[in-house]
Amino acid sequence: MPKSALTGSRIREHRLMRGLKQADLARDIGISASYLNLIEHNRRRIGGKTLLALSEALKIDPSTLSQGAERAVVTELQDAAASDADIPVELDQIDDLVARFPGWAAKITAQHRRLRALEQTVGGLNDRLTHDPVLSERMHEVLSTVSAIRSTAAILVGTPDLGAEWQARFYSNIDTESRRLADSSAAMAAHLDNLSRKDTSTATPLEVVFSAFDARGHHLRELEEGGDPEAFAAKMSEIDSTAARTLAAEYFRTYSADAKAMPLEIFEPAAHEMKFDPAALAVRFGVPLEAVFRRLASLPRGATVPDIGLVSCDAAGALLVRKSPSGLALPWFGAGCPLWPLYAALSAPGVPIRRVIEGEDGARFTAMALAHPSGPLRFDRPPVYHSIMLLVAQDDATGEVAIPVGSSCRICARSDCDARREPTVLTHG
Template identity: 40%
Template sequence: MPRDTLTGSRIRERRVAQGIKQAALAQQAGISASYLNLIEHNRRRIGGKLLLDIAEALNVEPALLIEGAGAALISSLREAASDVPAVGAEVDRVDEFAGRFPGWAELLSTARQRIMALERNVETLSDRMTHDPHLATSLHEMLSTVTAIRSAASILAEPGEIDPEWQARFHRNIYDDSARLAETSRGLVTYLEADDETATETGAPQEELDAVLEAAGHHVPELEQNASEDGALMRLGDGVSAPARTLLKTWLERYARDAVAIPMDQLVPLLATHGPDPGALTKVLGGDPTRVMRRLAAMPIDVMPDPVGLAICDSSGVLSYRKPLPDFPMPRFGAACPLWPLYRALNRPMVILSLPLVQQGRAGAGVWAEAVAMPVGEIAVNSDPIFEAHMLVRPMPRDGEGAAVPADVGVTCRVCPKIDCIGRREPSILTPTG
């Protein structure tokens, strides 16, 4: 008989905890010990008067025996097992474990959630420590200043007389270098302790642009109404650096061209029919599939309750645009996972690659990705084209579940636990190295 309840497991646990023999409980309930044994192993259903009699014999409320572990808890335990498949956890018995030991099950679920949160923090900090240009520049400046102070101090500490003029010059150098070191240290501490919004004020221009677009939800309402980019630039670019404003201006100009080519009132009805499928939408709308991808990424939450993510890179592989999803984070600095179809598209230009993806260390259905590389600019004589690749990531479509085995990818090598990866560039901080 299929297991549709764990009531029997709870009866057994309550009986054993109270030190009651199986035969004694069966006698109080008016059934045979063999029948109670079948019930306790979830091979016989139980309800009605028999359940009330057993609950009375165990001195518990009947609801405590029929109340099962929540579906969310069961799902969390299954995901925990899938995160570490090498352990060989008995996934087929996870419901029995949750029913018999709900406290331990809740503890494992909570611990897994905390581990995931800590890993996300490690990813962010490692990404920042490894690739943050502001941090690298500050540390280099501090080391250079400390070296200069040490050199001047060593000269003053040497035996023998030093000309008063040179002595005063060395003292002045030490004073100036010390002041510069103190200022750099304060700035570095402020930068490290700042929240994300404050940190971007002193970050790289690309990081400033990412922060501006994230705050705006990657949607610019005035450009949907064919307004000038100047007003949007003034609104969104307030407080950012001049280089970041240049990047923002370029992005807004492209946004405006996309909005004119594919108006929002034309795209919204098609979403109801085709969903956020860039291949199907390109067939209907015609033109460039990368433009369709950018328009999908620019849709507000009231139009697309399930937003899509988008990554854009140039021929060098550097991410020039990123709109991550909670289920598919993207690195803030440096290169992403080389297994992303974003980079494969550069090897197969003008072909839409479509496949499911699952990031290492993240359970769940994963995402569906479409990637394509298109030439930038006009065709020129005796000049090879420069390609730009787009990768749209969206929630797994229902009709796509089970259609293909998801490809295992990561975020970036530094925080990817996949050891035997042909595309690995550097060791991961999440796995031990031999």
């Protein structure tokens, strides 16, 4: 069923919600009741003046009638179908599923979002465990102690005529190393227990801040309405350390400045008008390109807003801002994929870069990156740059050649990548 075929059903639904009779609505917009009946039963296509007249009479936006609020659900279902190509689905009937069984459609999309979030969590936890200095130290202690015990035991077994004095020394060594092994194992278990309970003491301030951003979809309504950044950071219960609150206030001040320079009620229509072109928007509002990147990523998600992600890093390549789009998980620890335009931009500060990239599951994005000064330029010290990359979901039918990328080497299964810096932990049996 084509997407436009459900327009009549939406018109009928909104007419009934407002308690209007079919004949009355038809008379108000200047068409016959029989013609409106055909429209409502999806037997006549509708557009132009008739659609505008109906939307005005029903006091609803024309796009809601033509596209429907369920477009986001349809997009999620298409994403769910693409994520597991081994199971064939009836893609041409997705609209019909949403229209006839909205509850089931919503439940499927919710489960798909949950699975996607879990996949990203697993990837992030794996990355965290790989780069956790405490865990690495404890594991090294355990392995070293086990090796010492094994070597001592091998000497005792392999030397049956060893004197009593030497046997006593070796037994004493085994006892000492065994106690050390028990202590190291207990410390490692305690650290893992803290991680499993999401103990905030094991999370960095940056993690805490962007967990708060993620929980709000990177759209902070309080700051959109002119709220104070410091007061907003202070009242957020999940930001419970001085370091995290200080960092949050810094990011919130930047968010507030962007919102004031590009008010949502003006910026969002302009973004649609300019097809989400950051360069054109930067000229329209007279702001730096990186500010437009941030503002686009802060737009509230809607049926007409593309899936947008954002990531930034410092000059050392350490990731700072993270907003993962569907189909490309962003790591919480270490560096990202070396092939991201984010890193290429650091070699040419001030020069915007645009590439089409493709994640491991086939999701394609227009990636736009720019390296910009992170502070004022001075003559007495070298400039410090940050790089920022905007990711906008792209239709794979554009025909553009895409660069295959991953999340990070540790959790990327691409076997033929020339940029790989370390083996993947993913194995294929």
